[in-house]
Amino acid sequence: MPVSRVSQPSRLVIATRASRLALWQAHHVRSLLLELYPQCQVDLLEMTTRGDQILDRTLSKVGGKGLFVKELETALLDGRADLAVHSLKDVPVDLKLPFALTAVMQREDPRDALVSNQVGELAQLPAGAVVGTSSLRREAQIRALYPHLTVRPLRGNLDTRLGKLDRGEYAAIILAAAGLQRLGLTDRIRAYLSPEQSLPSAGQGALGIEVMAERADILAWLAPLQCQNSTWCALAERMVSAQLGGSCQVPLAAYAQIENGVLNLRGLVAQPDGRTLIRAQASGAPEQAESLGRQVAAQLLDQGARQILASLLSEHSVPESPPGASNT
Secondary structure, eight states, X not given: OOOOOSSOOSEEEEEEESSHHHHHHHHHHHHHHHHHOTTOEEEEEEEOOHHHHOOSXXXXXXXXXXXXXXXXXXXXXXXXOSEEEEEGGGSOTTOOTTEEEEEEOOOOOOOEEEEOSSOSSGGGSOTTXXXXXXXHHHHHXXXXXXXXXXXXXXXXXXHHHHHHHHXXXXXXXXXXXXXXXXXXXGGGEEEEEOTTTSOOOTTTTXXXXXXXXXXXXXXXXXXXXXXXXXXXXXXXXXHHHHHTTOOTTSOXXXXXXXXTTEEEEEEEEEOTTSSOEEEEEEEEOGGGHHHHHHHHHHHHIIIIIHHHHHHHHHXXXXXXXXXXXXXX
């Protein structure tokens, strides 16, 4: 239903990465905005980011997930775009002024998914079989459960990754289920990994909209797109990541669910080899989301995460490495 307002937008420009998944997300937001404001012209500004260009190295070695948002933020700064649509897990948890994360949309499937042309579950792969993944978070949890498998980096957009699998470079790959579902590729999913098998990254499955914080008009226009439950879950998860300096250099997971009015939050920090996994959890009212995030982070640190983080950050020191979450 269109929103009745004294002032409504006449034109909005959405900055987006040019990958097929990012474009789907931007078009999805565009369609919702047109439902709210039928008289508004909503255009897309397609951009290629450094994160899209650097494909021969893991993100932990080239600057983290913030590489996927910098160019879009430049478009916001110079006025070429009014808003930027991101996979929430790609948005740095230390987002600072002049930018603001104004809307967390309703979360879709947060789980990781197994894609393979050979098997229906990871346990069926023989010793030494190569599994591809883009994140240390997934790598650590796969290694912990299936130490007989070989885990190797997998970069590129969704179609590139599927192409590498289909050419036989990997026996299986692990992707975010939501991305496959959004592009109509659910039939490629052989199995969903439960949170017990692979705890998701902060914000996985949700879309976030970034704007200039000073733009009160846009903040008001985008308010109807916000999902309160998804926002609370995102606040809790991102607080865990923020408290632990969450970057792509750290195998870090945080996942919240709201059931019967209670927010349940789980967190995980691991060594990349999967030999040590530290878990913590806390529950409370959704309005306590940030406090719960701090509680879980404190538990993880007390149980030994501090030593793991110190070791990893000293080994993988990268200049200008912005905190963020893991990729699709």
